[in-house]
Amino acid sequence: MDNIQYNRIIRQISSPPPGAASPPSVQAESRPGTATAFQTLLEKQLQSNGEIVFSKHAVSRVLQRNIELSESHLHRLNEGFKLAERKGLQEPLILIDKTAFIVNIKNNMVVTTVNGDDLKGSVFTNIDGTVII
Numbered sequence: 001m002d003n004i005q006y007n008r009i010i011r012q013i014s015s016p017p018p019g020a021a022s023p024p025s026v027q028a029e030s031r032p033g034t035a036t037a038f039q040t041l042l043e044k045q046l047q048s049n050g051e052i053v054f055s056k057h058a059v060s061r062v063l064q065r066n067i068e069l070s071e072s073h074l075h076r077l078n079e080g081f082k083l084a085e086r087k088g089l090q091e092p093l094i095l096i097d098k099t100a101f102i103v104n105i106k107n108n109m110v111v112t113t114v115n116g117d118d119l120k121g122s123v124f125t126n127i128d129g130t131v132i133i
Contacts, residue, residue, distance in 0.1 A: 051108070052077060058101075058110040067099055067115050077101060080131045081108065089129040096133050100124070 052074070054062065062069060073096055080094035085105050094101045099115040102124065114122060 052081060052103075052110060053108055054110045055112070058112050061113050065113070065115055065118060067113055073097075073099070076133045077110075080133045081105065083133075084129065084131050087129065087131075089131075091127050092129040092131050093124050093127045094131045094133060102127060 061067070076096050077094060080092075080096065080101070081103060084092040084094065084103070090105055091111075092103060092105070094103055098119065099113060100119060100122070101113045102111045103109065104111055
């Protein structure tokens with residue numbers, strides 16, 4: 001994957017929800033153009049705001065499956081986290097349109113994600129609820 005695609009994903013993921021303040025800019029510490037650099041930048045940006053963090057596995061799935069993570073999707077994902085937390089869920093499945101996110105509420109982390117045709121025939125285990133946004 002080239003730097004342009006990484007930069008596009010980083011901009012989409014790190015964009016604040018409508019009405020929120022912009023996060024501080026962060027320089028990647030790892031070699032540009034690697035999943036490690038992307039993960040490091042993503043974690044720093046999102047953890048600094050108390051926002052959602054994507055695990056290494058989730059980042060690789062986003063990249064492999066070309067999952068769209070627009071500002072709107074991330075805002076809705078954040079809402080799904082809040083709803084799950086209010087209901088006392090620990091490891092829910094959050095469905096947004098045709099994309100599924102397995103999340104860990106305690107760590108504020110997306111564990112993995114699946115979308116489109118990959119959802120057909122999927123069995124999700126070790127979840128304690130589902131939030132549909």
